[in-house]
Amino acid sequence: MIADSSCPVVAHALWVLYPTFYCRQALLRRHNVRGISRGLTTERCKLAALLLLYVAAMCGSLACVAQLYAAYHILFQWDGLPWASAVVAAFAVIAVCFVYAEFSFGYFAGFYLFMMIAGYLWLNQFSVFTYNHISSGLSAAASATAFILPALFIRSPLPQPRMLSARDVDRLIDAILVFGLAAVLIGAAYDFRIVSIEHIYDYRETLRTPRAVNYMIGIASGALLPFAFACSVELGKPWRAAVALLLLLALYPITLSKISLLTSIWLVVMTILSRILELRVAVVVSLFAPLTAGLILFALAKHNWISSTIALPYLGLVNFRMIAIPSLAMDYYNDFFSRHELTHFCQISLLKPLMSCPYNEQISVVIYKAFPTGGYFNASLFATEGIASVGPLFAPITAFACGLVIGLANRASAHLPPRFVLVSGAVLVQLLLNVPFTTVLLTHGALLLFLLWYLTPITR
Template sequence: MANDDQRAPVRLKLGGLIFFHIVVCCVSLIRLADYKYPIAFDPTTFHIFFRPELLHIALFAVGSFALVSLLFTFARFSFGYFVGFYFYSVVLSYLWLNCFTDLNYDHRLGGLSAATSAVAFLLPALFISAPVRQRYVLTATQFDRLLVAILLFGVAVVAFSAAYNFRLVAVVDIYEFRDKLVSPVILNYLVGIASSALLPFAFAGFVVRRAYWRAGAVLVLLLCLYPVTLSKVALFTPFYLVGILVLSRMFEARTAVVVSLLGPILAGLVLVYLFGAKAALYLAFVNHRMIAIPATAIDVYTDFFSRHDLTYFCQIAFSKYFMSCPYQEPLSILMERTYKLGNFNASLLATEGIASVGLLFAPIAVFACGLVIALGNRLSAGLPAGFILVSGAMFAHILLNVPLTTTLLTHGAAVLFLLWYLTPRAIFQQHAASAPPLRGTYAAAPVSRPA
């Protein structure tokens, strides 16, 4: 009973923070819809609108879905918690945009399908976390050697990539040159795996082993991937990892997850209020890209597949070898041709869900995706929350814009799951005992189960 009494204030504070985050997301979407961008983007092109006369409908939809956020106050931290909160925010934003969009489909069915899919994803992602028995565990020495090997591998990947493409370009000009980049397919895979899984894992590992110079070298390598990929993600990855590390030391893990998304969005609103049009670029790159784009993807995919054939998972490359597919090109290119929004990738909610099986059966497919994320929970069980936050940080964003199958293979989520499984838990206990300054972040956490 005493333990429950102690948890109640924590849950109340976390719930209040999440409620504030919901309000900030809605205000951000209003600002994105009515703000005039001299150098950024046209919100109407992305079907982002706001009509005051429909505000009561949007408030009802968002208010009803806000009840789902209670799950986050009861669940313990896990990788699924991190990913799940980001997905929750995107679906919340879609339900808001769904009330104002100019796209023509069954909006009620689209909203119900998205909300049900979110719940279907969150249940396994938040609450399945029983540990998998480690049949093989690296020793501390082997772990250190693995981190060095990853660092050297990253150097090789950056060097080979620079031999094919290297161009210093301002962020606003990358789209003029990115389509001209040419490199071997295998190198593209290695870049994706290194930047999303291997190097963030090495950075987190070096920090916990207090090899700070090597951790800094990882950040430099990640930054060097920008001129060879011309990707905004590559440019901001090192700063994001440092930010997540700082948040993990300042806050309890679940609070750090909420602040990691709330902070940048709130900063965009504050900057626009203070500086007006001068902050348009930030609002477009951060508020628009982090939440509005993934939510718009659900809107666009729902519209497209309300009138076109479903894929039945044929968008997965290897499936085309044993099944016919109505589309011979990637869905991102198909969406670009139809909606003129660029190569428009989308999350598992839109691809494994809506595009593959339609609105009615999307929650079933998304539930299966949640089970995959739950496997990540099980393989990382027993690792400190701070280590999971930092090493898995990139996938909270990648999964919002890339299908799950692509994330597992092309971006290396499956590799990260394996690394988590092999990581020796004992090294964190040693550092928690010998290094008090790291205790708040890397103290060994209990296996995640519902509170």
């Protein structure tokens, strides 16, 4: 089943992308740089092949997830396979941008969001909801393009009149670790419960942490502690790096969040990948490897070679929660807001007092009540700042604005070692898949991280 669902995607995408690579190779030969061009072309072809293999594997994963989580309205029918493959293959042409762009934070974020949209376009072909699937699919593809172009190609460094000294950076790391410890201790004074990952939803509703403390925890876990960890690794301070990881792990019993539980592991994995792989390849592998492991476990369990009790927890965490849910959220949001009033950005806390809002609760709660499956459906910028706020027609405009902000982050970090940017921004990229863009900027400290990138004197 997996091989059959994947092959059309690879075939169509390779057919479209091949002329681009051929023309590029001919152009490089014309400039008499055959040795260099051959190496560059080979490297880019390998990257393109890896990107297309991931698209194919993701479609196969969604087909597998549909067998396990049909209650979430994730469906797959064989008669819809040709059209779904064609749609995703046509969208995969945009992957050529990732073949020729250099690494940046925008590359990292853009790839994850690109794959999320590809997943939505696949699910869109099998959706049981009754909104206009053609216009919503076109809007999603246009939004992805509008975000990716500025996020990948705005990279020129900002002028830097003043930077922190090496001593200032050393003190900053210590200050962040103290701030992280304070966030853990204050948060634990309100809520501290050690439960397994399967039961976090049973207790999450009982959390009573004040909003100010939640902001403190969000900024520490999303921006400051990953920044301190990356600085410590880059500057050869292993003990401080270990303290940052322990503080991040200590936030799990306070927040009962899967991201908090896995952040420390995620940062270590991204650090290892940044040392052994070219960074663009590392970005792709960071999704490709865990997804492929889930497919292997699914196949083994399907043939009774391993117990489903081994495969299902992993599939639920990675292939379903990490890969499928961000794409599925767009299906839910499209259906809900095709029948209900748009938010016009009233979900942003700073704007609520200034405007009348048709919804008294958070949008994630509103969506959960409309589709009472699983937990609350926080969603990405494409769903929240796009579909919910302005509707599918104008969603590409908001996506472009968000892409410009990411382009500014690229400029702020242009002087830094790329692997430092990869590691320190790794948590934010995960948040962008599941949290509104404005929330990531403010509540999870993205703007603060961008400022720290701008001021940090770590050089290439």
